[in-house]
Amino acid sequence: MSLHPTLQPYADAWTHSIDAISEMVQSLPDGEWNRRTPCPGWSVRDIVSHVIGMDCEMLGDPRPIHSLPRDLFHVTTEHQRYTEIQVDVRRHHTAPEMTAELEYTVIRRNRQLRNESRDPGTMVRGPLGTEVTLEQAYRMRAFDVWVHEQDLRAALGRPGGLDSPGAHVARDLLLEALPKVVAKDADAPRSSAVVIDVHGPVEFLRTVRVDIQGRGTLETAPALGPAVALTLDWETYVRLACGRISPESAADRVKTEGDPDLAAAILRHFAVTP
Structure with a gap:
């Protein structure tokens, strides 16, 4: 393992939450993918689409070229518009397409983590074209995936994970x-x-x-x-x-x-x- 010790807790938290998400949606019936979640404007499918999309960006994949429809009333800020692209582009994907892409993305990200040798201070692409340190990017992914794990648990009636590694990352970040x-x-x-x-x-x-x-x-x-x-x-x-x-x-x-x-x-x- 070549991952820097500073990054390891965030990688562990991400892994714990992404595994929980994968397990929850693996055998989810088609109708459950449209279930509303506590995240404003987003369904179960939308949450999983967001998780896939943000991890694809961590992998350095190009962002989709996609125009948002005008009737997304929960999208009001530039940050939300940026985030919604990865969600809306997958809104008509089937359940097998979603689970297959999630599984493939997790495999790729796990490979990236195994081979990660960059310094935590390395500047990488962040939201809206900004640059953030690698440590901040890993930290935000761990936080984001844990919060969305909780969204899915609430929507699907699968409570848990409130004391997982991601919960402690979330505590520290929210306290700041x-x-x-x-x-x-x-x-x-x-x-x-x-x-x-x-x-x-x-x-x-x-x-x-x-x-x-x-x-x-x-x-x-x-x-x-x-x-x-x-x-x-x-x-x-x-x-x-x-x-x-x-x-x-x-x-x-x-x-x-x-x-x-x-x-x-x-x-x-x-x-x-x-």
């Missing part, structure tokens, strides 16, 4: 977004603190402190007398942070203490995925 959510988006008062207490398969307690300049930082130490404290389970945290559910629909699963207006503002801006 919290200071901006609290300090900038929710406009928390300066010299204040907000505590997030998450329980379940993945547990953590984090404090976002807002300094006198209005900048937020993430800490592991609990704050005494925080402006707001939010307590919720890990699955609800993920679904809120990934825009799968609204704060209103999760009201019975989120315990809030402190300033109700600030708590509402934080939850209103909690979704951080594109």
Whole structure:
């Protein structure tokens, strides 16, 4: 194995989630491919199409030349338009075509991982023609595939994987977004603190402190007398942070203490995925 140690956890997380996805859809009846998922606007087929398409891009395959129809109302941003190309181009593929392409793509990606010898800092193609480091690309693939594994599990009634390697990648990535959510988006008062207490398969307690300049930082130490404290389970945290559910629909699963207006503002801006 020539994979750099920094990349190995992300490769392991991707492998765990892609295997789970492959197992879920391998014998899926035709009608189930059109089942709606928690990911806005996407069916089971669309999720699998996205996973295939993004891994094809990791392999360096050229992007499809395809024009999107005008009636995709869930597509409103340039990032979403970029992502939707790989999805829409496969919308009329049959179940055997989907599973065959998924299997072939996974074989190719596994071969790529076995032979990967590049440095984690190597610049590679990212979304919208941007360049990102190889480490960031691997990290985002692990996160993305795990989140979509959860979408498929929810749609197909196959719960699980909430404490898998991908879950821990997702935890770290989502936590990095919290200071901006609290300090900038929710406009928390300066010299204040907000505590997030998450329980379940993945547990953590984090404090976002807002300094006198209005900048937020993430800490592991609990704050005494925080402006707001939010307590919720890990699955609800993920679904809120990934825009799968609204704060209103999760009201019975989120315990809030402190300033109700600030708590509402934080939850209103909690979704951080594109």
